Amino acid sequence: MASILILVGTESGNAQMVADALQPVLKGAGHAVNVSDAAASAADFLGNDVLLVVCATHGAGDIPTNILPLAEALERDHPDLSGHRYGIIALGDMTYQDTFCGAGKKLDDIFASCGAKRIGERLEVDASEQPLPDEEALTWIEGWKTLV
Numbered sequence: 640m641a642s643i644l645i646l647v648g649t650e651s652g653n654a655q656m657v658a659d660a661l662q663p664v665l666k667g668a669g670h671a672v673n674v675s676d677a678a679a680s681a682a683d684f685l686g687n688d689v690l691l692v693v694c695a696t697h698g699a700g701d702i703p704t705n706i707l708p709l710a711e712a713l714e715r716d717h718p719d720l721s722g723h724r725y726g727i728i729a730l731g732d733m734t735y736q737d738t739f740c741g742a743g744k745k746l747d748d749i750f751a752s753c754g755a756k757r758i759g760e761r762l763e764v765d766a767s768e769q770p771l772p773d774e775e776a777l778t779w780i781e782g783w784k785t786l787v
């Protein structure tokens with residue numbers, strides 16, 4: 640069983656709501672699961688073998704301020720994350736067509752560029768179609784958890 644850290648990037652709480660909904664599901668699958676919206680460097684998550692990034696997009700494709708220090712640290716320091724696996728849930732809104740889920744996509748690229756291996760496909764939740772992102776995430780996690 641894995642030690643999973645759910646990393647939250649949020650401005651207005653939807654990503655936190657998704658993380659809080661997924662934590663008991665992953666615990667129920669036998670994993671040790673914590674949630675953090677305050678990780679600022681790789682040192683804050685290296686004790687976990689699996690990361691699940693749940694990240695909204697704000698501004699024009701921008702990473703939420705709470706998780707921006709982590710993104711910048713990973714881009715700058717480029718730590719070796721080849722021993723880590725990760726999943727991505729990107730929250731966005733197709734109204735912002737050109738920057739749809741831009742932050743989740745950026746974080747996906749950043750973790751991959753540090754050598755981490757993605758588990759499954761990235762989930763992209765469109766708020767213009769799905770007002771309840773936790774419902775879509777709860778469906779997606781059923782497949783994802785079998786791959787961990």
Ligand SMILES: Cc1cc2nc3c(=O)[nH]c(=O)nc-3n(C[C@H](O)[C@H](O)[C@H](O)COP(=O)(O)O)c2cc1C
Pocket residue numbers: 648649650651652653654655695696697698699700701730731732733735738739740741766772
């Ligand atoms: C000011 C603002 C800017 C946004 N910009 C984008 C964007 O560029 N791309 C996108 O896909 N979604 C964008 N969104 C939609 C949010 O990502 C979406 O509503 C998400 O569910 C918010 O999650 P949060 O409550 O965790 O912050 C924006 C929302 C707001 C309020």
